[in-house]
Amino acid sequence: MIFKLVYGEPDVISEAVISEKKIVVLEPNEKGLYKIEGIFEDKSLIINNNEDEIILKRKINGKKAFGFGDKVGPFNRWGKKYVFWNTDNFIHHPNSDPLYKSFPFFIVVGDNIKYGIFIDYPGYLEIDLDSYGIREMEIKIRGKGFVQYVITGTKLKEILSQYLYLTGKNVAFPKWAFGYQQSRWSYFTEKEVLEVAKKFRTKKIPCDVIWLDIDYMDQYKVFTWDKNRFKNYSKMLEKLHKDGFKVSAIIDPGVKVEEGYEVFEEGKNRYFLKDNEGKDFEGAVWPGRVRFPDFKERKVRRWWGKKVRKMYEEGIDGFWNDMNEISIFATEKDIKEAQNLVKDLKLEEGINLAIKAGVIGEIGRRGRGEEIVHLDGTKHYKVKNTYGLNMLRASYEGLEKNKRKLLITRSAYSGVQRYGGVWTGDNHSWWEHIYLEMSRLMSLGLVGVFYNGCDVGGFGGDVTAELLVRFMQFGSFIPMFRNHSAIGTRKQEPWMFGRKYEKILKQIIEYRYKLIPYIYTEYMFGILKNIPLLTPMFFHFEKDEKTFSIDDQFMFGRSVIVAPVYKPGQESRMVYLPKRSLDLNKLEFLKKGWHEVEAPLSKIPHFLVDGSMLPMQEVMSYVDERVSDITVIVSAYNDRAIGYYYEDDGQTNNYKKGMYNLYKIVYDSGKVSVIKIRENYLHAKRTWNLKIYTRTGLKELQVEI
Numbered sequence: 001m002i003f004k005l006v007y008g009e010p011d012v013i014s015e016a017v018i019s020e021k022k023i024v025v026l027e028p029n030e031k032g033l034y035k036i037e038g039i040f041e042d043k044s045l046i047i048n049n050n051e052d053e054i055i056l057k058r059k060i061n062g063k064k065a066f067g068f069g070d071k072v073g074p075f076n077r078w079g080k081k082y083v084f085w086n087t088d089n090f091i092h093h094p095n096s097d098p099l100y101k102s103f104p105f106f107i108v109v110g111d112n113i114k115y116g117i118f119i120d121y122p123g124y125l126e127i128d129l130d131s132y133g134i135r136e137m138e139i140k141i142r143g144k145g146f147v148q149y150v151i152t153g154t155k156l157k158e159i160l161s162q163y164l165y166l167t168g169k170n171v172a173f174p175k176w177a178f179g180y181q182q183s184r185w186s187y188f189t190e191k192e193v194l195e196v197a198k199k200f201r202t203k204k205i206p207c208d209v210i211w212l213d214i215d216y217m218d219q220y221k222v223f224t225w226d227k228n229r230f231k232n233y234s235k236m237l238e239k240l241h242k243d244g245f246k247v248s249a250i251i252d253p254g255v256k257v258e259e260g261y262e263v264f265e266e267g268k269n270r271y272f273l274k275d276n277e278g279k280d281f282e283g284a285v286w287p288g289r290v291r292f293p294d295f296k297e298r299k300v301r302r303w304w305g306k307k308v309r310k311m312y313e314e315g316i317d318g319f320w321n322d323m324n325e326i327s328i329f330a331t332e333k334d335i336k337e338a339q340n341l342v343k344d345l346k347l348e349e350g351i352n353l354a355i356k357a358g359v360i361g362e363i364g365r366r367g368r369g370e371e372i373v374h375l376d377g378t379k380h381y382k383v384k385n386t387y388g389l390n391m392l393r394a395s396y397e398g399l400e401k402n403k404r405k406l407l408i409t410r411s412a413y414s415g416v417q418r419y420g421g422v423w424t425g426d427n428h429s430w431w432e433h434i435y436l437e438m439s440r441l442m443s444l445g446l447v448g449v450f451y452n453g454c455d456v457g458g459f460g461g462d463v464t465a466e467l468l469v470r471f472m473q474f475g476s477f478i479p480m481f482r483n484h485s486a487i488g489t490r491k492q493e494p495w496m497f498g499r500k501y502e503k504i505l506k507q508i509i510e511y512r513y514k515l516i517p518y519i520y521t522e523y524m525f526g527i528l529k530n531i532p533l534l535t536p537m538f539f540h541f542e543k544d545e546k547t548f549s550i551d552d553q554f555m556f557g558r559s560v561i562v563a564p565v566y567k568p569g570q571e572s573r574m575v576y577l578p579k580r581s582l583d584l585n586k587l588e589f590l591k592k593g594w595h596e597v598e599a600p601l602s603k604i605p606h607f608l609v610d611g612s613m614l615p616m617q618e619v620m621s622y623v624d625e626r627v628s629d630i631t632v633i634v635s636a637y638n639d640r641a642i643g644y645y646y647e648d649d650g651q652t653n654n655y656k657k658g659m660y661n662l663y664k665i666v667y668d669s670g671k672v673s674v675i676k677i678r679e680n681y682l683h684a685k686r687t688w689n690l691k692i693y694t695r696t697g698l699k700e701l702q703v704e705i
């Protein structure tokens with residue numbers, strides 16, 4: 001059940017919610033307050049029209065809440081205050097908040113109750129989840145009103161599914177988006193790009209996607225190519241495609257102010273955000289002085305979409321939407337302020353010097369809300385959090401409808417899953433960040449963003465050989481497996497650390513490719529049924545209380561439990577299994593409960609839940625290279641198991657018309673049967689080798705499917 005509760009008088013339109021059918025609209029009492037029996041009771045609502053502020057206090061019980069997307073901090077969100085105000089916050093300390101995205105959706109898990117709360121407000125928002133420990137939740141906005149949806153259900157899957165009913169289903173990514181991806185800020189020339197690509201092929205390390213960061217552009221001008229360093233970019237793209245690579249390029253919203261530059265000329269006084277005087281708003285980003293498209297407007301999205309489409313037609317397969325919080329290094333006003341402040345600086349000012357020194361730069365809280373106005377007159381501070389969503393939407397709308405796309409964005413708001421996926425921004429090559437990214441990616445799944453990833457290996461800082469191995473092991477079990485690192489840091493391509501490590505890293509990537517049939521099946525099954533590919537343990541084992549306190553293990557698909565090593569020098573770790581499972585390193589059964597599991601450098605602990613199957617294929621240079629036979633690891637302690645296999649063209653949206661095959665494979669006491677749930681796609685017959693692990697030993701069977 002979804003309840004809608006309105007507070008104050010909302011004056012901005014939600015871009016998150018796409019369907020309000022089947023929703024129960026509740027009526028407030030005369031004070032504008034609500035009570036939902038057994039869930040919460042509002043205590044007070046202060047509407048301060050002068051200040052454009054609303055504060056709601058309510059009584060709420062609980063100890064556990066999950067969600068909010070890739071915010072940092074504990075996986076269990078209870079007991080902390082969060083700020084939603086999309087910000088380029090590039091060092092992820094335990095307390096870094098706000099960050100790039102806003103997903104004001106969380107699921108409360110109580111003793112006998114579970115429910116979701118979605119506070120739909122795209123401007124400045126604070127949610128305090130009982131940080132004082134007095135059973136009080138506080139919601140604060142800068143604006144005239146907000147909407148709240150309360151989603152009840154008996155199971156987590158049901159709650160998430162309803163949230164996706166409200167905000168839209170996930171768009172499906174192409175199959176190749178599950179291959180390994182190599183990035184770096186930057187590969188500076190076409191020669192360097194081709195060399196990196198060639199290394200993958202000559203070293204026989206699988207790779208599907210090469211990424212181009214800002215330096216492919218001419219002076220960081222969006223939709224241009226540097227004429228010297230990428231002189232023959234068409235040829236480069238052709239060559240890469242021929243060798244089985246896809247290419248993904250970064251695009252930034254800031255359009256350089258430069259006479260004669262097409263994008264600027266077309267956009268000026270027409271498509272850009274305004275300042276308070278009605279002139280195009282200007283700020284400084286990579287290209288220097290820039291203006292920002294108002295993606296909230298359909299005509300602007302259409303204009304931008306055409307440019308994206310052109311690049312796509314030139315051979316760019318994916319788009320990486322960066323800096324769209326909006327990240328602005330400085331404005332004219334900042335410079336003036338800074339100049340005034342430093343004019344008469346004296347050491348006598350002591351502490352004030354330090355405070356003043358922080359004037360320039362977009363480190364968050366200060367804003368860029370007040371000074372910007374949208375083309376329809378909306379103050380930017382009321383809709384700031386949807387800027388990134390709408391930028392991604394522009395690319396989505398500009399590209400061919402029936403083709404799947406690789407579109408990711410750094411800044412986002414609830415509903416972004418309708419257009420693409422996300423990555424978690426600028427993490428670091430720190431051990432702590434393997435641990436942190438686990439909870440960030442699990443939490444992204446819980447807010448309905450199924451295609452997600454982090455910079456594998458770490459973006460900032462110098463990675464070490466051991467850390468890279470452990471990061472890559474973790475990265476090989478997340479939806480988007482992309483290695484990316486920052487300019488000025490140590491390079492971290494798989495061959496950068498000598499032979500021993502290259503061999504281990506190659507094996508990690510190869511194993512990812514073997515898992516593609518399983519990964520793709522689970523991903524597409526999830527797309528159809530609203531189940532995230534990467535989830536917390538509790539998502540599939542919610543009857544087991546213990547799973548709710550586990551934040552350093554997760555599930556990849558419905559059947560594989562992953563327990564990464566995230567401390568240096570660690571060669572074993574504790575793992576909790578909510579059900580008997582097959583240790584996929586040792587091929588031995590472990591029963592339900594806690595285990596200390598060995599994890600030498602080349603191994604990541606991972607397990608196949610008993611009663612399920614893991615379809616695997618041969619290693620390939622890239623995902624679509626060829627059709628391979630399938631080997632299925634069957635975890636059948638009691639001689640019984642069920643598995644699934646999904647296939648389709650991997651490239652179009654024809655699956656929506658039912659053009660796919662979904663097989664259910666049932667193994668029982670020496671016999672296999674294949675149930676065709678759907679067979680509506682050209683199917684290449686292949687041999688399936690079943691390796692069935694039972695309590696009495698290994699059995700092998702072959703079937704043709």
Ligand code: MIG
Pocket residue numbers: 184185213214250322323410425426484485486
């Ligand atoms: O201010 O394009 O998060 O992935 O490599 C930094 C350069 C801009 C931030 C992105 C990062 C990217 C980098 N960008």
